Amino acid sequence: MRSSRAAWCSAGRPRGAQHKEYREYKAVKAHFRRAMRRCGEQFMTELDHKLEYDSVHDSVSFWWTVNLRKRGSGADIGGGINFDGNMYRSREEITEQWAKYFKDLYTPSSSPDFDSHWEYVVRQEVGGADLTNLRKVRLLHCLKAGESGETSLIITEQLHYRQRC
Structure with missing residues (x-):
C-alpha cells in the first residue's frame, strides 16, 4: 500500500x-x-x-x-471534535467552535440551502417581540419556584430556581 x-x-x-x-x-x-x-x-x-x-x-x-x-485500552481516540477540518480538543476551543457554528446557523445566508420561507414564518410568529433581560427577569419572578413554564405560557422545560438580579 x-x-x-x-x-x-x-x-x-x-x-x-x-x-x-x-x-x-x-x-x-x-x-x-x-x-x-x-x-x-x-x-x-x-x-x-x-x-x-x-x-x-x-x-x-x-x-x-x-x-x-x-x-479497554484506555486510549481516548475521539478526544476532540472536528470543525471545518480542524481538530479542537480543549473545552474552551470546542465551546468557541460551537458558538461560531450556531451564530452562523442563525445568520441569514445567501446560500441556496438557506430556508427563507422558514425565516419568514418564524418572524411572523415572533413578531416584534422585545424580550429584554429585565423583562425576562420580571417574568421569572412571576412564576412560583418549580412551576412548569407551560402553565404560564412561557415555553421552558421547567424552572427549578428563580433567577434573582
Missing part, C-alpha cells in the same frame, strides 16, 4: 477513475481494509471460542480476559 500511495502522491494526487495511479491506490487501499476487517473478525471469533472454553475449564483466565476487554 505504501508504494502505491507514494506513486499516487508523486503523480500529484490526481482524482478520478481516469487516472491509473488513483485507481491502483484506491484498489490497494480497499484490499488492505478488507484484510484488516477479516483479521478483526477472525480475532473476535477466536476470542469468543477462547471465552467459551475458559468459562468451562479455566475460570481465572475467563475473568482475566473479560475484565481486560471490559476496561
Whole structure:
C-alpha cells in the first residue's frame, strides 16, 4: 500500500477513475481494509471460542480476559471534535467552535440551502417581540419556584430556581 500511495502522491494526487495511479491506490487501499476487517473478525471469533472454553475449564483466565476487554485500552481516540477540518480538543476551543457554528446557523445566508420561507414564518410568529433581560427577569419572578413554564405560557422545560438580579 505504501508504494502505491507514494506513486499516487508523486503523480500529484490526481482524482478520478481516469487516472491509473488513483485507481491502483484506491484498489490497494480497499484490499488492505478488507484484510484488516477479516483479521478483526477472525480475532473476535477466536476470542469468543477462547471465552467459551475458559468459562468451562479455566475460570481465572475467563475473568482475566473479560475484565481486560471490559476496561479497554484506555486510549481516548475521539478526544476532540472536528470543525471545518480542524481538530479542537480543549473545552474552551470546542465551546468557541460551537458558538461560531450556531451564530452562523442563525445568520441569514445567501446560500441556496438557506430556508427563507422558514425565516419568514418564524418572524411572523415572533413578531416584534422585545424580550429584554429585565423583562425576562420580571417574568421569572412571576412564576412560583418549580412551576412548569407551560402553565404560564412561557415555553421552558421547567424552572427549578428563580433567577434573582
